Each structure stands twice: as C-alpha cells, then as structure tokens.
Amino acid sequence: VVTESVYLNSLVLDVLTLNSEKITNQNIKIKFDAQEDYYIESDHFLVITILRNIISNAIKYSNKDGEVNVILSRQNEKINCKISDNGIGIAKQDLESISNPFFRSNSTDHPEIKGTGLGLSIVKRITELLHIKFKIESEIEVGTTVILSFNEKMQTLS
Ligand code: ATP
Ligand code: MG
DSSP states (O other): OOOEEEEHHHHHHHHHHHTHHHHHHTTOEEEEEESSOOEEEEOHHHHHHHHHHHHHHHHHTSOTTOEEEEEEEEETTEEEEEEEEOSSOOOGGGGGGTTSTTOOSSTTTOTTSOOOSOHHHHHHHHHHHHTOEEEEEEETTTEEEEEEEEESSOOSOO
C-alpha cells in the first residue's frame, strides 16, 4: 500500500473507458456528475480495483438500453462516490451475502450473465483495509446503488 494523490474524476473516466465496449454493446447510457476535481490520499491501484469492480457490475447487470450514473460529491471532509444502475437488482435475502467470496445472486434467473462471484469480496477486503465506507442498496428488477465514502485526508492503512 502506497500513499499518493488519487484523482477520482480521471479514475472514473479511465474505468468507463475500460468498459466502453460493453457500454456500446448493451447500449448503456452513462451519466457522470462531479462538481469539483476530487482527490484523496490513498493507493491508486487499490482504489481503481474497487471502482473497476463496482462500475463493471453496474454495467454487466444492466438491461439493454439501461442507465448507469456515477456521482462524485463532497460532504465536509468526506468524498462520496455513488454508482447506480436501473438493472436487474439483487433480492433482499441475498444482500447480506453479496460480498462473500464466490457468492452469486442472480445466477439462477440470469444464467447468461457470467462471473466468478469474487469482485465484491475483493472490494469488501480493500474497503476494510483502507477504512472506506461501502454500502449497497438494491431492489430486484429496479436497480442497485453502491455508495463509497472516502476520507479526503487519508485513506490508507492506519
Ligand atoms: P466477478 O468476480 O467477475 O465480479 P460477479 O460479478 O458475479 O463476478 P461480484 O462482483 O462479487 O461477482 O458480485 C456478486 C453478485 O452480486 C453477482 O453475482 C450479482 O448477483 C450481484 N451483483 C453485484 N452487483 C450487482 C448489480 N449492480 N446489479 C445486480 N446484481 C449485482
Ligand atoms: Mg462483478
């Protein structure tokens, strides 16, 4: 773990670019909203790993012509990143298990969507390690919202 300035706006744009083929193929409408250039003191690789997993889930579990919104905002010394989709959603009873390694929630209803079930377990471990708040809200067939809350000053091992 290293400490460096991690520029969140450009990191979000990088992750969206990495997913551009899927965005085009599924005809997903992307909205990205940020009032400032936000940055935190953290580890670039760990933060991009979190965002890659969350944003690629939002796209992967979207319906065709779906919408994915990414909003960066500030609340005092906290920087929040909210990623929401209007995709297939997660059943209430699965929400508490969703970050367990290899757990996959929609695998029976949507066998065509492939994955290993590891992404969110990795996100959970990194957010614990860096003391980043991580919350998932979801409703089946309505969509999913993930909220990450970073501490602007220091988001490292301590
Ligand atoms: P991978 O390891 O390739 O990321 P995965 O996407 O199946 O595989 P996770 O990212 O850990 O695994 O997600 C776990 C499960 O949570 C998924 O299988 C899916 O059922 C559910 N899930 C995660 N994000 C969303 C989302 N945005 N919308 C609906 N379901 C989701
Ligand atoms: Mg995933």
